[in-house]
Amino acid sequence: MEIFQKAKVVRLKSHLEKYLVADNDQEHTRQSRRGGASRNARWHVELVDGNSHVVRLKSCHGRYLTASDAPFLLGMTGHKVLQTAPENMKDLRIEWQPIKDGFQIKLRAYGGTYLRANGGTPPWRNSITHDNPHTASSTHNWILWDVEAVEVPEDEQLSDYLSLVSTFSSLSDELSSLDMGSPVSMRSSFSPRVLKTTPSINLPAMEMFHRAKTVRLRSHHDKYLTAEEDEESVTQDRNGAARSARWTVEFPENTDNVVRLKSCYGKYLTASNQPFLLGMTGRKVLQTLPRRLDSSVEWEPVREGNQVKLRTRYGQFLRANGGLPPWRNSVTHDIPHRTATQEWILWDVHVVDILVQSPLPKAPPPLVIHSDSFASESNSPSTASSKSQSFSGQESGDSLDNVARMVGDGRLIFYRISDDYGELDGVEERCMPFKGNGVGELKKMLEEETGLEGIIVCTRSVLNGKLYPLRLALPPNNADMAVVIVPSSSTVAGDFATAKMPL
Structure with a gap:
């Protein structure tokens, strides 16, 4: 119960590594493996007055997780779990009692049944019911859930609120007609479901493409x-x-x-x-x-x-x-x-590939790579100048952050391919998203990106300008990194092999 008392929004992950998701029909619920990143997997926690042992869970559509009386299949155990908007907030069907079971929790409904994530073949697969599993212990895990607290960004809180009231058409129309400030400040704040006629409402999605030269889908x-x-x-x-x-x-x-x-x-x-x-x-x-x-x-x-x-x-x-x-x-x-x-x-x-534009009349702020091993690299005059040329089209670090948000829990890797002698003059810097901390993993992905084989992934020292091969794991904080790719056929690679350059 402690996590529900502290968290305002949670995600629930089943033993199948799938998330409890509120369908867009605003009625049904289900499990989804990839839906954990969407708002449909977020459940707002409401504490019940006068009862500190139960909670209500509200979907992104403003409806409550409800243990209904409708059977999932006629003649079978298990009843549907739906999203509803009850007229009476004292309806016990929207109240759930969290019960700790090791590091996980069970959510017990008012009748003693439990929220259950079903597996197996359709129609059971990905379905959500409430039941009391009496069968073999193999289904006991189906009622266990991992609870993940979610921090909702401030710019999404107003959007969530507008999404809730959008089900009431009269309020939605009134909100759509209000002047809520400059278009620039409101682009990322309002939900498309409310302001359907606003042409700039989809610009947050355009941020994924604005600085992109090439993408994969x-x-x-x-x-x-x-x-x-x-x-x-x-x-x-x-x-x-x-x-x-x-x-x-x-x-x-x-x-x-x-x-x-x-x-x-x-x-x-x-x-x-x-x-x-x-x-x-x-x-x-x-x-x-x-x-x-x-x-x-x-x-x-x-x-x-x-x-x-x-x-x-x-x-x-x-x-x-x-x-x-x-x-x-x-x-x-x-x-x-x-x-x-x-x-x-x-x-x-x-x-x-990130789109690199021609230099602007006003020089942009310097790019800082937030990593312990690279924090001082941007202070080098040669490095700073090359980075300002490569990123002159980016008006600020915030523009790069917009691209960085696309990698989710990963990081951005900025890479350049050195010439035969390890020089980088005039070499274009490119970028790719990367999830992981292993150097071997990074090397394999860079080989796929560049088409080169047997490369050496290096960093350049700001003290003596020499290249050092990466041997240890990447920093664990998912900070963006800059690396240099040394082809296996280059003179520098031969120097590494004969230990003429530091390893």
Whole structure:
């Protein structure tokens, strides 16, 4: 009970490593492995007056987690767990008693049943019920939950509030008509669900693309959006290191809320009018090079937690399909009507290359790499000048932070490839997201990014300017880092081998 008394917002993770999620239909609940980053996995904690042993859990839709009386399946044990907005707040069905079980908790409903995360085959898979498991001990873990406290940023608190009142159309209309300050200050504060007609409301999602030159898009199925060699088809593939999984970002003139994505073959990601299968919903997404760049090659990013949805001008979304062939690995644009396919339109955005613009008349603030091993590197005159050239297009460190938020719990790695003698003059600095602390892991990912084999990942000393190979684990605080890649065929690599340079 202690964590619920201290935390205002929590996430609940089941033994299946999936999160308790409130569906967008504002009625059902389920489990989702990748939905933990979205607002749907956040539950606001309310303490019950006069009873310090129970809590209420409110979803992002303003509805309460409820142990309903409706059976999940007729003739079977287990009743549905829903989101409801009860007329009487004294309704015991919305109250849950946390009971500690080791490092986890059980949530007991008013009738002595427990919140249960079901496994197995459909329709049980990913479902949530409340029940008292009397069967074998193998299902005892199904009622155990890990509780994770969530810190909601201040700029999201007002957005959450507006999302709650958006279910009342009269209040929503009034809020939409109010003048709440300058557009610049409110862009990241208001929920798209309330101010649907505000053109700048999707700019937070555009931040993922504004400083990006090249991106990769990873689907709910952990596969990457890939341009096929026929230079026409688009599919999903697990090989994110392939050149065909990289998409160049372009920004159409006279608009600030859409992007174009160009494949490695110089063709645009296009929402075509061709049906994927006759008689079925969903239309083909292709690579095309139209004579006139029209709205079919424009995609509007819409933010959903740490992910994005890519919407066409006609309201469909870029969708990564699953299931059996011919659906498996296909990509279409459609409006998903089933709850089970809602996550198929969510994409992780990985920035491969950062856009470097020409120098501005006013020099930007210096970039500081927040790492113990690199904190002093930016003080070197040569290093500072090279960094100011590489990042002259970034108006401040905050712009880089916007990109850094895309890697979630990871860090940004800034890397340059040295010449044969370890020099970096005129070498372009690039960036990639990285999750992990192992040097071997980092080396493997850099090899995939650069296409080089047998590289040596180094840092440059600010005392004598020499390169030092990385041997230990990376700093554990996920601070951004700058490294130098030394090809195995270079003279510097040979010096390392003969110990002429420090190891």
